[in-house]
Amino acid sequence: METIENGESTVTPIEVAVAELPAKLLTNLPLPQALEDYLRDNPQPAAPCFALVGDLTLDARYGKSALLFYPDCLVAYDSVKRATPEVYPYGGFKEAKVRRMYGNALFLAEREEAGARATLLRFTYAAAEVAEAAAEYVNQVNADGWHPGLLDAVKASYERQRSFCPKCGRKLHSPDAPCINCEGKSKMLKKLSVYVTPHMVMLFVCLALSVIQTSINLVPPKVTGAMVDGVLTPRGRAPLFGLSFLDFNLNQMVLFFAVSILMQWIIGAIRGYFLRIIGDKMIVRLKKDVYSKAQFLPMSFYDKTSTGSVITRINSDTSVLQGFILRMSQEAVTQLFLMLGLVVIMFVDNPKLATFSLAPIPLVVLGSRFFGRKIAPKYRRIWRRGAAIASLLADTIPGTRVIKAFTNESRTINKFENYCDDWLDEDRAVAKVSIAFVHVVGFFVACGSLVIWAVGGREVQHNLANNINGLTVGELVTFISYASMFYGPVNFFATINDSYQNALASVEKVLDILDAEPEHDFGKGDVPDRLDGRIEFQNVNFSFDRSKKVLTNVNLVIEPGDTVGIVGTTGSGKSTLINLLMRYYDDYDGEIFVDGKNLKEIDMQYYRGQIGYVQQEPLMFRDTVFNNIAYGAGKVHVEQVLSAAEVANAHGFIARLPDAYDTMLGERGTGLSGGERQRVSIARAVLKNPSLLILDEATAAVDSETEHLIQEAIERLIRGRTTLMIAHRLSTLRKANKIIVVDKGEIIEFGSPQELMERKGKYYKLVKIQTMAEEAESQRQAEKF
């Protein structure tokens, strides 16, 4: 180990043209100041190629640390353990590697002596990806010598890290991709306006209707006032609104009253009907949108989100929004109009009394703000409790069989009850605040009218006693009516925050789906004429989350027409290999080529359309057998389905079912045995006539006759197609002309079965074990019969 001491550089001269190095240092985070100072004080013969900055110190605390990579050595700095940077020539390493632990990782340099290693850097998972690229760089330099090309891989991985949206800083899928988060996004409510605009005309009609309705609403108190002051006095008639041509007697007054009430109800009914239609249309469209978006979300979304919470979002959250949109677009405007109308009328009639009755308003407004702040967080909590219940349902209702088998009913019920009680507790907390608030507001507004009685009543008494022309009994009654009507809008605006917060919690969840990055179809429209099925994996690495690598450095070529058997223990990465080939996951390192074309550049819909996928546990939809076979095939002729079923050896048993092809299957295909379901799923693939076939053989044992039927069906299916099969039975493997042996995410053997048998490796062992097992089985069978 060479050490820099007191600014004396012992870095070996580097024979690299400086021009080949990036002008600006490639780094994942800003360099620690101490290291920059060091670089300034110790000028090096060449600039560093790139830097890896850690966010932890070697003693696992948050802090500054970094590695500077030169063509032939690296400089390590750690604010705790290596405050003076140290130089490590690559020559001293046997291998550089990143060791991922739990929540943190180490950059290690293995020495030549066995077991000796230097720990150079510690960092959180945030830097793990670039660190791996850096380790690979060091190993490449040691293996082949330094050349500028080595930096490309490093640069690519750094760019992946740095492909952030300039506006929001969110990690983008590829460096130049548009940020789905920022695109056209300003406010949540603006997003929802898409659902309102198509109904603008109708909404305006409704609005106009409600304005008329509200205006009519303002009439009755005036009528009451006129009755008290004129009609019910010896004069027997009174002018309405002070207009002489509306000088009515009792009968006319009652008739006028009746007409206005009738108008109110008619308009109300029409408006209610329209609003309901508009609301339903909006909600249906929103539901459709969320559902169709959910179809295009990548698998990684579903890996992390429970089905129950997705269902809640599509179903109930959208309904909350419907209520809210209508409330905002209609009632808010109407109530505002009513409130303004009341204020104007009251002030015109009697400014003094108006001031008294409006006095509690500031209190209400202040209270409303205080209340909003208190209640907002609680709605989020309620939502989470609701989602937990939904998740539990999605989990347990389909799992009824298992629950019954383990007689776990009471425990399941208990859990559900606990979840419900949790929800109840949260809802009770909200109810306390929101109900209390509504009634406090009501109380204050009622107090307003008490003040009017007291103040106005005294004035009326005074006027009557002294025979002064001023506030009359009728005017006071009118005024009191208006004041009590005022309670409506005030209450509405006081609680609007409540429903706004409630809706916002739902908007957030719905937008979470609407805004989530969909699967990227980079090659949309790029449809090749045909798919031959040449598959090539080049240096493919993959991990679901950053904590564990599932596939490491996968390289393989499959020629068109090959039948490839994939073998390996469970968890070895077989299914992941298939998942990548199906393009369920995009964020792998390295490249996958199909017919020489990058997989990501082929139209996704077309590509998946060319793949026949026979699953291990085939999923049956709640539909007829016929539709289950025809699933995904578009329009097909009945006879095509029949012959597909025949090829799959399924026709026989289907014909024997009482309802034959019209048999309804339940979820998960209840009503069919495992072997039958497999054959239906094979028939599905036959009908699709794919160029590329992926077969995940079921592990479940079936009787030998069924196995024979399935085997036969598979043989017919794979004829003439590139086939990848995860195989468990030797009989299936015998059909393969190439075998891939996967172990711990790596391909350890790849070649024809003969080659692998001769190599006497893992495949050889596997075949030996299987043969023994099969012999024992056939012996047993022979004894039975």
Add this chain to the structure above:
Amino acid sequence: MALRYIDGQEARISENDGIFVDLEFFGEEEILRGLEPRRLFPISGLDRFVTLLDSEGAEKAIVRDISRLMPESREILEKSLREYYMIPRIKRFIKMNDSFQIWMWTVETDRGEFTFEIRNHVVSIKMLYDGRVLIMDANDNRYEIPDINALDQRSQRMLLPNL
């Protein structure tokens, strides 16, 4: 094949290198070298059931309860686990910034101050019944709040709406 448990005094764990340890059963000749201790219950039971894996990932033994080991063995095992598992304990919330719909939390932990991103509070934050809160950031790093009721008022106010 039966699992092999270590109850306490029958084996010695000694230091190897970094997180790795050596294991010696008394009365047996072979010393198992370079084993990696891992918690079988990293979330629910920190000191119980620690497995010892060899370089191939094959289990060599399970320690039933760390506290029953001999003091030196226990110390070495705990040190190794401390190295491997980094779950900072959050002591205080300093800032929660959610501009541009990106949620950045700045917290004070037992390992210093740090800022991280939470991608989705529905799946990233889990509250357990005993008041413990587990948090996972956008990079899959883990954090823990040992007892939410022990946080100061301000931190609680910041966190509670998200539970």
